[in-house]
Amino acid sequence: MLLQEVFDEIDKRKDEMVKHRRHIHENAELSFEEEETAKYIADYYKDKDVEVxxxxxxxxxxxxxxxxxxxxxxxxxADFDALPIKEETGLPFASKNDGVMHACGHDAHTAYLMLLADVLNNNKDKLKGKIVIIHQHAEETPPGGAKAMIEEGVLDGVDNVFGIHVMSSMPSGTVQYHKGNTQTGRSKFAIKFQGTGGHGSMPHLSNDSIVAASHFVTAVQTVVSRRLSPFENGVVTIGSFEGAGSFNIIKDSVTVVGDVRAMADETKEKIGKEIKRIANGIGETFGMEVEIDYTSDYPVLYNDPEMTQLVIDAITEAKIPEVTEISDCGPQPPSEDFAYYAKERPSCFYYVGAHSDKAPYPHHHPKFDINEDAMIVCAKSMAAVAIKYLGEE
Structure with missing residues (x-):
């Protein structure tokens, strides 16, 4: 049986998969700067019977x-970029690039897919159709790598797209999914309130930008509580308030930077409209200029129900020994640029538990790590999906 032969080869080559993951982890590179990682991946395929x-x-x-x-x-x-985080794991293969770390599991995504691609290529005489392996850069930083790859034709001829994210918050051995809107869409903003600086003892001769920006920070929270329906999901976060100065100086200008998440693209647009209206209204109220830089980037990730059911059926039927549970995890708060593929083709993005033996630090934490056995589950589950989807010859 082809599936069992593929599973056996994955098991035999586990150490190879771990080696790839640790090399990529140790040589972490930021979004849009992953030249060496890309070269490492390309070299892997150099002598294989594939088109790169x-x-x-x-x-x-x-x-x-x-x-x-x-x-x-x-x-x-699979994606392969890292984050601007100083690693604190103490791992023997910790990042050698100071201040850059694989703190989200993209190293594991790449390692499992490299191995799986080779295993599937070795067995392609028993399959039908084509398999396109997408090794994507720059998932972490807008505008992301998916959008540009799509624009350059990465999906030409492709019918459907599948992806996995390892999750340190989910128990090892579990595979989790959700149908429909699954991960939030995201926007970001930077709003500058331009007042008139002056001496702290003479506020009547100035126009205090800190006071105006503080009103904005408070008022913008009413967008979610008073402008969205109770049945809509949205979050507005103020991540930075750049108002540092001296105790006796009235600030000339303040810039507020924030983040928007929503589980429907329509909700995301509504939040953006309200944020701009509040900012401009406060500018009018305090008599100061307002500069708004508002960027809507990753859309809501929609999992096609039919493709998601294919994933469920394929993994269930495969009876993968390492899989202990297949369940619906519900919508997930983070955003993910896999959403761009899902807007172009019916797709499914699912999750594999990678709870570390240590304390399960969250993604984007300096001590983030995964249970490397999760890569076996990734490889075998995606193999089951690919073989069921293509059909055996």
Missing amino acids: TTNMGGNGLRVVIDTGKPGKTIALR
Whole structure:
């Protein structure tokens, strides 16, 4: 049986997968700066019977496995960028690049997909159709790598796209999914309130930007509590209030930076409209200029119900020994630029538990780590999906 043969090869090559993950982890690179990581991935495929396109949309790679037989085309995607975080894990393969760390699991995504791609390529004579491997750069930083790769044709000929995210918050051995709107859409903003600076003893001769910006910080929270329906989900976070100065100086200007999340693109647009209205209203109230830089980036990630059911059925039928549970995790708060693929093709993005043996530090934490056995679950579950989707020859 093909699936069991693939599973056996994945088991035999586990150490190879771990080696790839640790190399990428140790040589972490920031979004849009992943030149060496991209080269490492490209070198891996150099002598294999696949078609490789590099520098796609930046540092992205497209790898095509062609069975030579007619059929559908499936795309499997993994990201490979790191974060601007100083690593504190104490791991022997901790990042050598100071202030840059794989604190989200993208190293594991890339390692499992590299191995799986080779295993599927070794067995392509038993499959139909094509497999497109998407090694994507810059998931963490808008505008992200997915959008540019799509614009350069990464989805040409592709029927459906599948992806995985390892989750330190989910128990090892679990596979979790959700149908429909699954991860929030995201926007960010920077709003500058331009007043008139002056001496702290003479406020009547100035126009205090800190007072105006403080009113904004308070008022903007009413967007969620008073402008959204109780059945809509949205979050507005103020992440930075750049008002540092001296005790006796009235600030000339203050910039407030924030983040918006919503579980529907319509809600995200509504929040943006309200934020701008409040900012301009406060500017009018306090008689100062307001500069608004508002960027709507990643859309809501929508999991196609049919493709998600295919994932559920494939993993259930495969009876993967390492999988202890398959369940609906419900909508997830973070945003993810896999959403761009899902807007172009019916897709599914699901989750694999990677709870570390240590304290399960959250994603984007300096001590974040994963249980590396999760990569086996990633590889086998996605193998089951690909084989069920393509069909055996």
